[in-house]
Amino acid sequence: MHETAIAQSLLEIVKEQALLYGAKKVTRIRIKVGALSGVVPEALQFAFEVLSRGGVAEGARLEIEEVPSRIRCEDCGVFEGTPFLVCPNCGKLAELLSGRELEIESMEIEDGGEGS
Amino acid sequence: MEVRVVKDILEANEVIARENRRLFEQEGLYVLNLMGAPGTGKTTLLERTIELLKDRWRVGVLEGDIATTRDSERIASHGVPVVQINTGGACHLDGNMVRGGLGALDLRGLQVLFVENVGNLVCPAEFNIGEDDKAMILSVTEGDDKPLKYPLMFQVSSLLLLNKIDLLPYVDFDVERFKEYARRVNPQIEIIEVSCKTGQGLSDWVKWLESRIAQKVK
Numbered sequence: 001m002h003e004t005a006i007a008q009s010l011l012e013i014v015k016e017q018a019l020l021y022g023a024k025k026v027t028r029i030r031i032k033v034g035a036l037s038g039v040v041p042e043a044l045q046f047a048f049e050v051l052s053r054g055g056v057a058e059g060a061r062l063e064i065e066e067v068p069s070r071i072r073c074e075d076c077g078v079f080e081g082t083p084f085l086v087c088p089n090c091g092k093l094a095e096l097l098s099g100r101e102l103e104i105e106s107m108e109i110e111d112g113g114e115g116s
Numbered sequence: 117m118e119v120r121v122v123k124d125i126l127e128a129n130e131v132i133a134r135e136n137r138r139l140f141e142q143e144g145l146y147v148l149n150l151m152g153a154p155g156t157g158k159t160t161l162l163e164r165t166i167e168l169l170k171d172r173w174r175v176g177v178l179e180g181d182i183a184t185t186r187d188s189e190r191i192a193s194h195g196v197p198v199v200q201i202n203t204g205g206a207c208h209l210d211g212n213m214v215r216g217g218l219g220a221l222d223l224r225g226l227q228v229l230f231v232e233n234v235g236n237l238v239c240p241a242e243f244n245i246g247e248d249d250k251a252m253i254l255s256v257t258e259g260d261d262k263p264l265k266y267p268l269m270f271q272v273s274s275l276l277l278l279n280k281i282d283l284l285p286y287v288d289f290d291v292e293r294f295k296e297y298a299r300r301v302n303p304q305i306e307i308i309e310v311s312c313k314t315g316q317g318l319s320d321w322v323k324w325l326e327s328r329i330a331q332k333v334k
Contacts, residue, residue: 002208002239010125017121031125038238038268083267084300093303100268102242104121 003039007047013104018056023109026057034067034101041066069099129243132211136246146332147229149247154235156255157279159187160312162230166194168322178217178231180209197221208239211246227333241269248332255280256287260294267301275306282311
């Protein structure tokens with residue numbers, strides 16, 4: 001449900017960046033969503049599609065890279081795809097390497113005013 | 117043309133949360149963000165807690181609700197200032213909604229502010245509001261597998277209150293298994309078992325709370 005709020009925040013950043021680059025249109029947006037972030041990509045896609053209507057990012061393709069959760073135990077190594085922050089092997093406290101991402105990476109724009 | 121952005125999508129919320137935090141620092145106010153599913157006992161816990169604290173600390177409450185003022189009315193009946201934030205459909209409180217609510221609450225003289233989040237085990241976990249601590253409450257009727265199904269909520273919380281333990285004889289809830297799951301998703305989490313109905317465990321909760329308050333409030 002909070003995907004709506006997240007899509008809104010995303011669009012704010014996109015709008016601001018589009019203005020910064022003098023873009024008339026945004027055609028593609030790349031974001032990273034971690035497996036532990038609690039965001040459902042399909043719900044985010046849908047919210048983005050609805051909320052982007054009538055704006056600079058209308059019709060833009062939202063590319064969501066889903067980042068798996070990864071933890072590192074200093075004795076046993078790296079484990080992927082677990083919600084735990086302890087080593088599944090020895091039970092020791094592990095370091096979270098990835099999985100909490102909620103980041104915009106880049107966007108593809110048209111009619112940028114920088115002569116490139 | 118491709119442009120690199122590399123930004124936290126929730127950055128705007130983080131900025132407002134930091135502003136809220138600065139305000140709380142200025143006022144010497146301890147702020148607890150209380151989260152949990154609908155019906156888990158958030159409002160009842162606050163009602164019991166206010167009664168236990170209000171002779172020693174000046175307490176205020178921000179009540180987040182999708183609609184209705186039922187919870188604020190319950191809190192107000194305990195004689196503490198309360199402000200209702202109707203989220204208008206949103207499933208969580210964010211920094212901006214809290215900032216809006218603060219405008220209607222006189223912070224001067226307050227020492228403790230409880231923010232009761234919208235009943236939900238997913239969305240509130242994602243949004244910082246400038247709080248000192250996030251605490252979550254879960255009742256034994258919700259099942260002992262919840263840390264596995266909703267890990268983020270457990271990971272962001274410093275304290276986990278396991279509520280309605282008076283119902284344990286009637287439900288299939290394995291407390292030890294639950295605690296083990298919770299500690300595997302968040303090894304630092306503190307767990308206190310309570311029953312807001314019988315009062316069991318509430319003194320441990322108040323002790324935890326007062327040690328946190330004392331660190332913040334001069």
